[in-house]
Amino acid sequence: MQNAQARIEHPRLRHCTFKWVSDDSPMLMIVGKEYFEITEDFGTREQFLTIKRYFDGRHSIAQIAERAGVDEDSVRQIAQTFDELGLLYRTRPMASVPAKAFTEQIEASCDMWGRQIGFHNLFAGLESGDLRGEVFMGMILETYHYVKAAPKHIATAIAHCDDERLVPLLSRYFTEEYNHAGMLLQSLKKMGVPKEHIKSAHPVIGTWSLINNLCEIARQDTLSYIACTTLFEARADDFEEGTESLRRAARTAGYPEACAEPLITHMRIDVEAGHVGLLDEAVGILGDIPAANAHKAVNNLHDLKHSYDQFHDGIVQYYSDIANYIPRIKVDYFSL
Structure with missing residues (x-):
């Protein structure tokens, strides 16, 4: 089973979709039948979606930060928040x-x-x-x-x-x-x-x-x-x-x-x-x-x-x- 540190250091989101009505309306993250509202307290929607693009399990926190043009602490905080909400991909032994x-x-x-x-x-x-x-x-x-x-x-x-x-x-x-x-x-x-x-x-x-x-x-x-x-x-x-x-x-x-x-x-x-x-x-x-x-x-x-x-x-x-x-x-x- 993948541990929390490994999930966060190479984060991969569970499959989701994003929806918003206008640029100034809240953005919804939809995962199955669950809905999460993504606010823009820090950074822009474009920055967030750019970071999300690299949450595929193939990029480290450092690589994501470099490619998205943001600091590593911000990326790690996003990854930790997603993990706490159960939104990161988790592998486990399963026949x-x-x-x-x-x-x-x-x-x-x-x-x-x-x-x-x-x-x-x-x-x-x-x-x-x-x-x-x-x-x-x-x-x-x-x-x-x-x-x-x-x-x-x-x-x-x-x-x-x-x-x-x-x-x-x-x-x-x-x-x-x-x-x-x-x-x-x-x-x-x-x-x-x-x-x-x-x-x-x-x-x-x-x-x-x-x-x-x-x-x-x-x-x-x-x-x-x-x-x-x-x-x-x-x-x-x-x-x-x-x-x-x-x-x-x-x-x-x-x-x-x-x-x-x-x-x-x-x-x-x-x-x-x-x-x-x-x-x-x-x-x-x-x-x-x-x-x-x-x-x-x-x-x-x-x-x-x-x-x-x-x-x-x-x-x-x-x-x-x-x-x-x-x-x-x-x-x-x-x-x-």
Whole structure:
């Protein structure tokens, strides 16, 4: 087990995210379901974030101070404070992670990452009207491609399942998800997009990347894939806020509120099916999780979180460009 002195001399933060509304508002540090307010009594926000950048376990206090341009005592004091709050990374001998602890930690981390995904400027920009109305259409269209691909990554998980006890769970999940894209198709038709244009539409690269990452995780490791459902399946706690946000974005973009209803129905069906609880069900079958498997699942889950960021980046970038074809079309040989 790593002792306190070693943790402080080469500090590494537990995984966290930071959020603030404006330069003069408090900065929140979010770790799982815990929130910490970071004040600026000494130094600036920029200085703090520069120091935080080197809290990766690979830099000593002296190296951090030199690279961040601050004195060693200040860096050490920050490290000691984080350690007292339990915010520094701690290793310990562990052959396996207790089933209940694993599920609770994944759920807490997915709560944090899910909110971080929601901080993307795509959503704020749509509600405020800072983004073009076409970006809202693009979000629905790319979500259609994403939902349409669900059978692909679920089937990959079934084909490569590394524990036959989990096959019935994945098979049930497949039957409950395989035909949901039709609901998104109805949303797009209500927005005035011709059906033939939707059927021939080509996803943007961020969407392909997200789908392919899900397929790769499903191919590599069954536990990782099921853990990922905790991040991307609809949550009951977020349903009401999410539906109202979607309706506001539709109105602001100049589309009828009714275009959001099929997507909201899809979200409601997922919530009622309890898909966000698949991991709890799987771990109930598997029992305690070998530590190596737990580490792999967390890393794959974290990569998927960044795939969603890339997915949303792609929507904003492509559909904000007034010169781009909407929906996107394939480029064939005769296009050259």
